[in-house]
């Protein structure tokens with residue numbers, strides 16, 4: 001498969017780009033909700049528009065009422081989300097939860113998917129159990145109890161958790177913390193007794209919660225996939241999320257870079273447009289090269305995921321690690337080259353820096369994924 | 380071409396390579412001696428190299444994508460990609476390395492007359508004539524267009540005087556493609572792109588010793604060299620038009636940069652696993668750098684693939700080879716820094732058997748030129764700033 005968009009994908013990219021720039025702009029969304037201290041951290045009206053555009057259920061199979069698209073298509077939307085810093089539950093609901101539900105029973109799909117696709121409800125996932133992403137280690141416990149399970153433990157960094165109608169939780173049903181097997185995924189409804197959220201606003205104005213499960217009773221039909229065999233579903237979710245957040249990171253990097261290059265063409269100092277100074281030109285050109293490379297490997301990783309290639313796992317980590325490095329460079333250079341104005345809240349460049357920081361930690365930072373590349377390569 | 384026809388071509392190619400590529404030609408190229416350069420006085424390093432070259436030449440596989448009339452195999456871009464992939468899969472060495480293939484050939488395909496193509500492209504494809512590139516001069520490196528070598532018009536011929544520098548393999552080359560000023564009053568539109576024999580009277584070369592201990596580079600002197608304007612019907616001695624050689628030179632530089640960038644698979648390999656295996660006890664901080672390198676190399680590999688795919692369908696920005704050259708050569712320099720660091724004191728050995736005569740250190744030193752030859756990294760960044768990012772100035 002060539003590493004550029006086919007005609008349908010190019011059309012999707014055009015419409016997603018136009019839609020997000022118009023409806024998902026920082027002025028209309030991020031700043032708007034932030035300045036109102038919105039508890040959700042995103043706009044439900046916009047989420048309805050996502051549904052009308054066909055984005056919410058794009059990864060859901062056609063048999064289940066979705067569009068049956070792939071990672072490349074989801075990434076196209078995510079890149080535009082990143083470019084415009086558009087707050088939305090797209091990653092949590094339409095990428096992570098949707099990927100998990102693919103592995104669910106028909107009952108489970110029937111119960112949750114229609115509302116996901118229509119945009120009426122949003123879902124989230126609970127994986128991390130500490131400040132750093134360590135999915136190899138699942139300590140949260142679900143013990144057999146009658147026909148069902150009793151869930152206890154704690155999860156962190158559950159994005160938009162408090163606004164979610166359902167949360168996909170990875171818990172341990174047997175074995176010890178570091179075992180691969182013995183993990184089971186559960187669809188836990190918001191009203192489950194014994195589940196509580198401590199919801200916090202993050203540096204980028206998005207919302208995430210610490211979730212505590214205090215003997216939450218779950219029916220057997222809350223299980224997604226196999227009991228004790230949830231690792232495969234978890235891995236599928238992680239790959240989709242990693243490649244997807246790489247795409248969002250590419251968007252953040254491009255957004256920051258475009259703003260900066262524009263600024264270099266306008267700001268005058270020493271009687272010249274600052275873009276004439278070679279010291280700045282070279283840094284901008286270096287940044288451009290890195291962003292192009294990060295974008296290429298992200299498209300590659302998405303294609304490998306869609307093709308079911310065995311290399312997808314490695315390339316997902318390569319993409320996440322590379323993008324994290326490059327997006328970090330883009331926002332740091334962006335703020336610096338804006339000079340003093342870049343430090344002001346009025347200019348968007350600082351918003352890019354904040355979003356990048358949150359994205360870095362989401363599903364593993366550059367250190368985690370670089371280490372993973374070494375391990376998967378055998379050293 | 381349909382997918383099934385392409386798959387049939389893949390199967391056929393795989394079988395052909397299996398039958399024809401000698402095992403010794405499936406070893407990685409370790410240095411410049413491992414490749415065959417062709418030319419009037421060429422010698423082969425061993426029988427395997429000779430056999431591999433000849434069988435490829437006969438099939439048109441020294442230049443697979445060139446038309447059959449000009450010595451190629453007439454492969455479509457998709458077929459050429461399959462051949463490249465299959466050769467990479469078994470680690471096959473290129474059968475012929477040549478400035479004719481990488482640089483002059485593409486320029487002739489684009490700007491040459493039919494007569495020039497018939498003659499020169501065939502010679503290049505068959506490895507009969509070895510070419511060198513006469514661009515740089517002592518006072519004209521990055522600022523190439525300031526070049527001074529002058530060809531005085533004498534009607535049916537020029538008389539060329541001047542000096543070139545850094546002419547790679549000039550002492551081994553048969554012919555030169557050379558930028559010569561033919562109009563002193565016109566900076567850009569006063570340069571002619573000439574082709575002539577290095578055996579012509581008045582041409583002299585003097586090797587330049589590099590820090591790697593090798594000296595494949597020369598200073599090249601022209602003292603009243605007679606260059607005819609034509610080598611026969613429809614075979615002018617210049618490419619493009621007289622005084623408009625700068626267009627050809629720029630076009631050719633694009634190909635040169637693409638080639639040096641290693642986009643075609645040269646710079647994409649990971650090194651962490653091999654270095655960790657070969658050198659055992661690796662410091663954790665070095666291991667981390669190896670991993671970071673591998674991330675960058677794999678990412679650059681994807682970029683190379685994307686770049687070649689986009690070039691094929693005309694989607695790549697015309698200045699993109701500059702970006703590929705910049706990123707690819709900086710990466711290659713980093714690769715060899717890490718090879719040296721992982722190798723420790725063994726890698727320092729300049730003349731031991733274990734290092735094959737100092738290969739790690741000689742290669743490490745050689746790669747420093749990657750970000751200089753064919754235009755420096757700084758010049759690449761200038762071009763990206765201006766032509767891609769549209770930043771103002773100069």
Ligand SMILES: Cc1cc2nc3c(=O)[nH]c(=O)nc-3n(C[C@H](O)[C@H](O)[C@H](O)COP(=O)(O)OP(=O)(O)OC[C@H]3O[C@@H](n4cnc5c(N)ncnc54)[C@H](O)[C@@H]3O)c2cc1C
Pocket residue numbers: 267269270274277279280336337338339340341343
């Ligand atoms: C938090 C904060 C506190 C401050 N406090 C004070 C204060 O108390 N009093 C006061 O008077 N000022 C203060 N300043 C202003 C500060 O001194 C200026 O922001 C600073 O001098 C940079 O100027 P600028 O913001 O106009 O950036 P610009 O001059 O517009 O620079 C923009 C970018 O272009 C680069 N650039 C500009 N010229 C060149 C060149 N020739 N070559 C290469 N690169 C170039 C800059 O390095 C920068 O990256 C403060 C600024 C901040 C952010």
Ligand SMILES: Cc1cc2nc3c(=O)[nH]c(=O)nc-3n(C[C@H](O)[C@H](O)[C@H](O)COP(=O)(O)OP(=O)(O)OC[C@H]3O[C@@H](n4cnc5c(N)ncnc54)[C@H](O)[C@@H]3O)c2cc1C
Pocket residue numbers: 511512513514515516517519520521522544545546547548596748751752753754755756757758761
């Ligand atoms: C191994 C090797 C093989 C070569 N093979 C050939 C060959 O076969 N044929 C041939 O014709 N030439 C060849 N060259 C020459 C090569 O093209 C030149 O060396 C190159 O273009 C740089 O020119 P220079 O060496 O004169 O450096 P200079 O142009 O003098 O540059 C010196 C430094 O200044 C920087 N600089 C110059 N201008 C600018 C600017 N505007 N902005 C910012 N920085 C700038 C450069 O980046 C460099 O770091 C070869 C060179 C090497 C090292």
